[in-house]
């Protein structure tokens with residue numbers, strides 16, 4: 233068997249001074265989607281992401297947090313990693329620029345420059361922006377032209393890289409490889425920058441301590457950008473890159489603000505060392521919030537976690553790829569996000585999947601029916617599906633995610649319309665009617681199968697559920713896209729278990745919850761100075777908290793009397809979308825009905841709780857759990873090593889609602 237073709241792509245190596253917001257999430261999700269897509273096209277793919285952990289900014293933040301730099305960056309890197317896991321991102325390499333193998337690669341690359349005569353010692357005085365880690369072309373006292381923050385005058389001894397020597401080789405390269413920089417607007421921008429002349433670049437620092445040392449030249453450390461860019465190479469073998477076969481990279485995916493580093497400095501570095509150049513640098517646009525770039529100082533940052541908790545990771549992935557034309561700036565809004573969720577996911581794909589399964593369940597005993605003679609309207613839908621396959625693959629190849637998804641959703645809409653016109657539910661029980669119904673249901677299920685496979689790179693979690701609902705074996709990820717054709721759905725296949733896909737959600741409530749969680753996150757202390765924010769309400773839930781409160785010392789009766797506990801009766805109970813462990817309850821406590829959240833969802837079926845009498849702490853200050861107001865606490869025992877909650881109750885006697893526990 234011939235070797236699979238190799239494909240290597242990278243996200244930016246993110247600066248660890250802060251935590252990920254929706255912009256970083258966007259770059260990473262795009263890469264993850266490409267990675268999944270390329271695998272389904274038969275490539276052996278490696279995707280690298282990671283954290284850029286050196287520089288004066290980290291040095292200062294660690295000092296402020298009162299911890300050593302190594303501890304600071306370790307905790308930040310762990311946070312980044314954890315978030316990518318929650319978003320279903322399957323990075324193959326997570327490189328930290330504090331990794332030893334990376335340091336060796338940086339030092340090795342510098343030695344190549346030196347051996348080839350592209351490095352010389354000098355001094356530099358200039359205005360430096362510590363936020364962008366770059367010298368900027370302004371006068372002392374002026375702010376950074378890129379981020380608007382104050383600059384500092386810095387003079388230091390350093391080593392220069394002869395960037396000026398690469399003006400012509402770079403311009404030649406751009407001409408010879410017209411696709412090297414994408415999209416077109418960015419290419420033009422880079423071209424005119426290089427045509428304007430290149431100044432040599434200082435690639436070491438003596439004013440910074442926290443960095444990779446320049447061997448034999450202490451106290452020089454490497455400039456963070458030189459350090460970070462090299463991570464793309466160190467992730468796939470460094471000096472031994474030929475052994476892994478993954479260099480040069482096929483794609484560096486970056487935000488447009490860092491295009492110059494990737495399309496000018498990085499290829500010049502590689503040329504200086506005699507290494508192959510990456511095939512393409514793609515710069516995407518920004519996600520704007522009310523037409524402004526998100527930034528901490530403007531207070532308009534949006535974090536991914538609240539969205540994932542309320543709507544699920546697939547909803548965020550879908551929105552980011554569907555709403556914005558890749559390469560251009562896009563606008564982020566919670567309103568549009570929930571709108572898309574309800575219209576495209578809940579009412580679109582989710583609804584088609586559940587109604588198809590329900591009809592097959594009802595009419596053909598849960599087995600995919602065998603189609604009879606096809607009518608022109610069936611064939612028309614089949615043709616549309618077959619054409620969609622070609623169109624969608626073409627769009628994915630061009631990173632045209634929005635158009636690819638539009639095409640798939642147009643197929644879903646056509647199928648909804650087909651069901652409305654063919655109305656299989658109103659057919660009778662005659663032989664002809666049964667055959668007609670079987671044909672319609674098979675056709676619908678076949679569209680669903682194709683749409684599921686085509687959407688899988690974007691919606692990995694939910695399409696896996698639809699795949700097993702359709703009774704298909706294995707994972708959608710292992711389906712070869714090149715072999716996908718109309719007509720492959722086998723009749724007689726038994727449907728799998730139905731799982732919730734995209735429960736409809738009330739827009740105002742969803743937005744309120746996401747915004748409340750965003751506010752909570754903004755006010756939370758940094759993960760470095762405080763225990764990490766739990767990603768799920770483990771002990772944060774009411775029952776678990778009540779059960780696990782330790783009593784280190786004895787208390788007087790007057791302290792106990794401060795806790796007002798009463799008998800309450802559960803009136804309603806429902807699951808909370810995006811919070812696996814929590815139930816939202818309404819509880820009658822005699823004087824009023826309260827809304828209370830309890831962390832018991834994994835052990836109690838909501839419908840079985842209705843009417844049950846429980847012990848309630850009624851004078852607890854109201855608080856929000858996962859953005860949902862909780863006014864009181866249900867008392868439960870915590871049982872076993874995993875702290876399974878068991879509700880306290882009153883089985884022996886019919887106690888009055890509102891009675892006080894003493």
Ligand SMILES: [Zn+2]
Pocket residue numbers: 361362363364376377378379380381
């Ligand atoms: Zn700046």
